[in-house]
Amino acid sequence: MSFIRNAWYVAGWSSAFGEALSPLEITGQRLVMFRASDGRVIALEDRCPHRLLPLSKGKRIGDTVQCGYHGMTFDSAGKCVRVPGQTNLPSSAYVDAFPVEDRHGIVWIWMGEPERANPDDIFDLPQFSDPGWHVHHGGQLHIRAHYLNVAENLVDPAHVSFVHPTTLGNSASENVPVHVSTSGDVLRAWRWIRDAPPIGFFQKFGGFSGNVDRWHYYDLHMPSTAVIDFGSIATEEACPEEERDRGVRIFALHFVTPVTEDYTIDHWMHLRNTAQGDDAASDQMDAMFRVAFDEDKQVLEAIHAEEQRPQKRKPIRIAIDKAPNVYRKRIRDLIEAERTEDLGAPEGPAYVMHD
Amino acid sequence: MSFIRNAWYVAGWSSAFGEALSPLEITGQRLVMFRASDGRVIALEDRCPHRLLPLSKGKRIGDTVQCGYHGMTFDSAGKCVRVPGQTNLPSSAYVDAFPVEDRHGIVWIWMGEPERANPDDIFDLPQFSDPGWHVHHGGQLHIRAHYLNVAENLVDPAHVSFVHPTTLGNSASENVPVHVSTSGDVLRAWRWIRDAPPIGFFQKFGGFSGNVDRWHYYDLHMPSTAVIDFGSIATEEACPEEERDRGVRIFALHFVTPVTEDYTIDHWMHLRNTAQGDDAASDQMDAMFRVAFDEDKQVLEAIHAEEQRPQKRKPIRIAIDKAPNVYRKRIRDLIEAERTEDLGAPEGPAYVMHD
Amino acid sequence: MSFIRNAWYVAGWSSAFGEALSPLEITGQRLVMFRASDGRVIALEDRCPHRLLPLSKGKRIGDTVQCGYHGMTFDSAGKCVRVPGQTNLPSSAYVDAFPVEDRHGIVWIWMGEPERANPDDIFDLPQFSDPGWHVHHGGQLHIRAHYLNVAENLVDPAHVSFVHPTTLGNSASENVPVHVSTSGDVLRAWRWIRDAPPIGFFQKFGGFSGNVDRWHYYDLHMPSTAVIDFGSIATEEACPEEERDRGVRIFALHFVTPVTEDYTIDHWMHLRNTAQGDDAASDQMDAMFRVAFDEDKQVLEAIHAEEQRPQKRKPIRIAIDKAPNVYRKRIRDLIEAERTEDLGAPEGPAYVMHD
Structure with a gap:
């Protein structure tokens, strides 16, 4: 389990x-x-x-x-x-x-x-209630795969260049190192790809023609809510990390719900600081996201099938696995905590069924 | 097994x-x-x-x-x-x-x-050979369910109001208690619903407009042959139980054949003391039975699927389960008798292959 | 395994x-x-x-x-x-x-x-390079069956009369005994059916009208390459066994590849000393072979399904199983040899990956 x-x-x-x-x-x-x-x-x-x-x-x-x-x-x-x-x-x-x-x-x-x-523990984002941000519910992706593989994929920037070369990534980022940090129940992997051509997404929605600085912050809230803060800004703006709102900025949210050990539903949506109230832009983004997420689905379902087969030797781990490795460890610790009696659990407000 | x-x-x-x-x-x-x-x-x-x-x-x-x-x-x-x-x-x-x-x-x-x-042990009914009764072979119902659930359903009058509200039952019977008795290898559950509107079936085939007395006798011959004696008669006739032939009376037979632990075939037919030689009536009754039996099939297949899943706690038994409980006990006893050497088995005529 | x-x-x-x-x-x-x-x-x-x-x-x-x-x-x-x-x-x-x-x-x-x-251990046949022989690659047959059953079927002349009565066999051979011998890693079953009407295949491709002598040599090269040398010659020619090239002669090859324990692919082809360069004849032979191989597939898949079910008693072996029995024993010995360290294995030339 x-x-x-x-x-x-x-x-x-x-x-x-x-x-x-x-x-x-x-x-x-x-x-x-x-x-x-x-x-x-x-x-x-x-x-x-x-x-x-x-x-x-x-x-x-x-x-x-x-x-x-x-x-x-x-x-x-x-x-x-x-x-x-x-x-x-x-x-x-x-x-x-x-x-x-x-x-x-x-x-x-x-x-x-x-x-x-x-x-009070339910995931929230201040931008949900900020009129400067457009909130758009996207869709749901059904995946015949284990939810940990789906969630891990959302804190794994390294796959983007290879799985989504025409939409969310390009070869510029193939060798850019990824930083990893944790804060409370949030695991973060991030990197900036500086002074590179815009990816397909920002060619379309940022109107960029020259090189851009592009960021990807992958925040994974335990156990399986992912917030991907990504965006681009013209390189000549020399944007510091903390001023990302100056660029075209997107929060792509993935709520990963385990159905069974073999089936997962990913509810995805986004918030953006551009094209507010522009339904056509939402539709176009959804279409592009659907292409990308279907690429993930193909990979994740193939891996899931392979994981059911006999293993001759241990899988290997490599440098880019840093965030996934931390994620797996956190999950193992949470499962262990549920299996044992945790006398030190926080004494938050009890939940009362309204009935 | x-x-x-x-x-x-x-x-x-x-x-x-x-x-x-x-x-x-x-x-x-x-x-x-x-x-x-x-x-x-x-x-x-x-x-x-x-x-x-x-x-x-x-x-x-x-x-x-x-x-x-x-x-x-x-x-x-x-x-x-x-x-x-x-x-x-x-x-x-x-x-x-x-x-x-x-x-x-x-x-x-x-x-x-x-x-x-x-x-000599083969199920028989005197009405098979009685010219006053019309015999009609109906059809066969294939059900992805265990045969004991199928057979149990046939000695369970309590489900009729909820599963067949438009055909074989109505809300008048929801709280009418069921009597249970046994005689030899036959288990009987029965009840009379007195002075109530006729169910769909007898509106159609009894021509009743006013209130009727309606009976249901569910006889289950071990291990899995069900005889449902049901009928209706105008309430003003004040019909005693033993004079059911005065009303419109049907024997609905179900021969429940276990195929595997997951598959059962129910051959169903009926005998009736009305509409003799009337093929159109037979066809109409078959059509109505098919609606009702398909309702059973939906329930039984859903239950079977659920029974394959993990059980967190013991199922509960309630008052209306009296006949099903007796049935299950009889079946367990029969299985036990087959597993052990029964030196006291009856010395009936041996069966000789005619060859 | x-x-x-x-x-x-x-x-x-x-x-x-x-x-x-x-x-x-x-x-x-x-x-x-x-x-x-x-x-x-x-x-x-x-x-x-x-x-x-x-x-x-x-x-x-x-x-x-x-x-x-x-x-x-x-x-x-x-x-x-x-x-x-x-x-x-x-x-x-x-x-x-x-x-x-x-x-x-x-x-x-x-x-x-x-x-x-x-x-050097790869299967070869001198006729591959002999200009007097026409080489024709046929097709591949996918069979939901264990490869040992597929291969065994190819060293089992006795099934031909019953499985392929209109194409590769006829009733003339039903009771003709089969000889079995081994030579190195080759197991051979064979028989001649003398002075009998031609089978469908040789009616079509041999142009025979009167009785013929017909031979079938089934060579099974371990573990699962079958060479069926079969042909016919007019009975009045009184052909000795070693002069089969005088008749119409076919080498039907089957390369049986185990995919899983439940799935096998049989690549089949033939070489022939008749109708050289005649593509129409090749197509017609393929069509006839496809009919026959589909007959095998039906039998082999039914057997495979049955083998997955519970066995009440041991299968029996009969006289015609001689070659299959030898084959099974050879396979068991090979598997045993792979499971243990064989210090006496031949010291053939080592294989070097060209890279």
């Missing part, structure tokens, strides 16, 4: 959740989700405790869910409120309920112990 | 067996079946003992079957009668043969020890 | 290998193959030792292969010649390289220890 359970994961864009019962699987747990009459998004274990029929095959009765086999009915906290044919409601008749938060158009779900869920 | 081997199972309607070699699988045993020149249906192990080619890939030579690889040939009792390239016929050159009976248009096969097969 | 590793296998016809990186799997080993600028065919392990991406997903840079993920680059001997982001090239950064030879339009690959590869 390689899932961190005590974490907020993205279940989907807010627009994906309405009246209908919709099934979903996260960290190997099947869920039935729906939006209650008061607007909250509800997530319950998708299995009736009686004969195991997924509740998503049943129907909503108000804000309760009625099983489609024998009519056992559960409220939005998972408690059984009806057993046809009897009046007593045994305490073991329940389904698990999962804390959910809906913010900035994104629905987050906590897959671990409910009492440890703290909404 | 959850199969009862010493039992008669339905292999198919009689019309399904002709000259051609047809492969079939029952209780995980692959069979080749055909109708011999004297009209008997023959069932042999579908695997040549030499190089394992299924005999159903070979061809008939008279009433023998010749393997399609090297021509070894077996008679209708499974004995090898030819080995090309040699004259001696070793005694270990044989395939298993299975007792078969053809009755009322239904072909039954015995999957256990041949010497225990007693044709 | 049932693969002989120290053996030359056919990877494909020479025409199949060009500039492009093409993936292939032999004895469970995935390979990337291409033709280098000097004409040699190169075969490398198809897995980057870094993150396991198949190299066949990367691209050629001259005669090297660059991984499609992070640009690690390997030369035609499998040695790493570039690691982007660092200057040192660790010795553990390599992929296995496999000896390859290209002869008579056929590409052979050695799957075992490279130092034992001796090109």
Whole structure:
């Protein structure tokens, strides 16, 4: 098991959740989700405790869910409120309920112990609420691969020149070293490629013709939210690192949600300080991102298939693996912490199911 | 292994067996079946003992079957009668043969020890031969589910209101208690729903407009033959239980045949005391049954898939599970009896292969 | 594991290998193959030792292969010649390289220890270079079956009457005994069917109308190259065995390549002393062979599926299994020899990778 359970994961864009019962699987747990009459998004274990029929095959009765086999009915906290044919409601008749938060158009779900869920821990970015930034929800990429490989790929600048040579990278960066640092639960890999031709993306959206300074900051928030701050500015501007807003700047976000050990969904979106309110630009960026992300998907699915095959010898690690190596170690430590009783865990506000 | 081997199972309607070699699988045993020149249906192990080619890939030579690889040939009792390239016929050159009976248009096969097969044990119903009853062979339902779940569903009146709300049930019965009794190898669950609107089926075929008394008797003959005696009569008739023939009465039969642990075939048919010789009525009833049985199939296949997944906690049992619980216990006892040597088994007439 | 590793296998016809990186799997080993600028065919392990991406997903840079993920680059001997982001090239950064030879339009690959590869051991036939013989490359048959069953079928004359009754056999041979002998690494099964009607093949290509003497010599070169020398001559010619060239004679070759334990490719071709340079005859023969080989495929795939199922009792062996039995024993001995250290192995010329 390689899932961190005590974490907020993205279940989907807010627009994906309405009246209908919709099934979903996260960290190997099947869920039935729906939006209650008061607007909250509800997530319950998708299995009736009686004969195991997924509740998503049943129907909503108000804000309760009625099983489609024998009519056992559960409220939005998972408690059984009806057993046809009897009046007593045994305490073991329940389904698990999962804390959910809906913010900035994104629905987050906590897959671990409910009492440890703290909404303050949900990923945020000041630019979400800054009118100077255009926020655009992109799409979701389904990948037959392990989520750690998907997330690692997002803190790995070295692959860009080889996997995305026509969109997000070019050969100028092939040998530019990558810096790695950590801060709290964020791992950062970054580099500047100075005085080089613009990559395809910034030829198109930056209007650059001459050489540019280009930056890539890959921030990976544990366990699997990636923020890629990338941009370009004309080389003659001699832009210092901390003044990146002067250039064309993009925050590309990837919310990597483990579905099973073999399947991952990456919800991707971006924020930008250019082309505000320009839907055509959003569409064009989405199109270019889709090309690039499909390139990642091809690589990640091929690797996943290969990882299932017998290994004759140990894989090797090389200099560019610095950030991925740190990431793997952090994940191993988090899993170990979940496997043992952590008496020193922070005593944050307990999460209360609103019901 | 959850199969009862010493039992008669339905292999198919009689019309399904002709000259051609047809492969079939029952209780995980692959069979080749055909109708011999004297009209008997023959069932042999579908695997040549030499190089394992299924005999159903070979061809008939008279009433023998010749393997399609090297021509070894077996008679209708499974004995090898030819080995090309040699004259001696070793005694270990044989395939298993299975007792078969053809009755009322239904072909039954015995999957256990041949010497225990007693044709008198085959399921029968007096109405099969009663001219006052119309007999109609319906169809066969293929279900990716375990046969015990399929059979259990047929002794479970409580699901009808929720799974078949427009055809075989309605909300009037949701809270009507179910009685359970056993008699010999028959388990019965039943209830009367008194003075309620007719269900879809009897609106259509009973011509009822006012309230009716409706009965459902679910008889499950071990291991997996279900007889559902259901009907309706106008409430003002004040019909006692034993005079059900006065109403519109149907015997819906389900012959549940385990194919593998993951696949089941349900041959279904009915007998009725109304609309005799009316093929259009038969077709309409089949259509309505098909809607209902497809609803069962959806539920049963979803449950089967869920049962293959990890179980975090024990399923719960509730009041309406009384008949299913008795059924499961009976099946466990039968399996246990087959696993141990039962010196007290009845000394019925031995079954002799007619050959 | 049932693969002989120290053996030359056919990877494909020479025409199949060009500039492009093409993936292939032999004895469970995935390979990337291409033709280098000097004409040699190169075969490398198809897995980057870094993150396991198949190299066949990367691209050629001259005669090297660059991984499609992070640009690690390997030369035609499998040695790493570039690691982007660092200057040192660790010795553990390599992929296995496999000896390859290209002869008579056929590409052979050695799957075992490279130092034992001796090109002199590659299968040859004097007729390949004899202008009196027409050489025709046929096709490749993909079979979901174990290679030992495929190869065994090629040293088993007894199946021909039953599997190929209209093309390669007829009932005249059903009871004609088969002789078996061995010579070095060649196992031979053979028989003459004297004074019988010609089979379909020789009706078509021999122009025979009266009875013929027909021969079949099945030579199986260990581990899995089959040479079927078959032909016919008018019975009145009274042809002795050693003068087969007087008749219409065909060498049908089958190069049986194990892909996995469940998949085999049979490259088939023929040489003939009739209809030289007659492409129409080649096409017609191919068409007839395709009919026959598809008959084998049906049988072999059905057997393979059956072999995966539970076995209640031991398969039986019969008189006609003599050659298959010898073949299986030889294979078992070869596997055993590979599993143990064979200090008595011949000291043939060592194979040197040309690089």
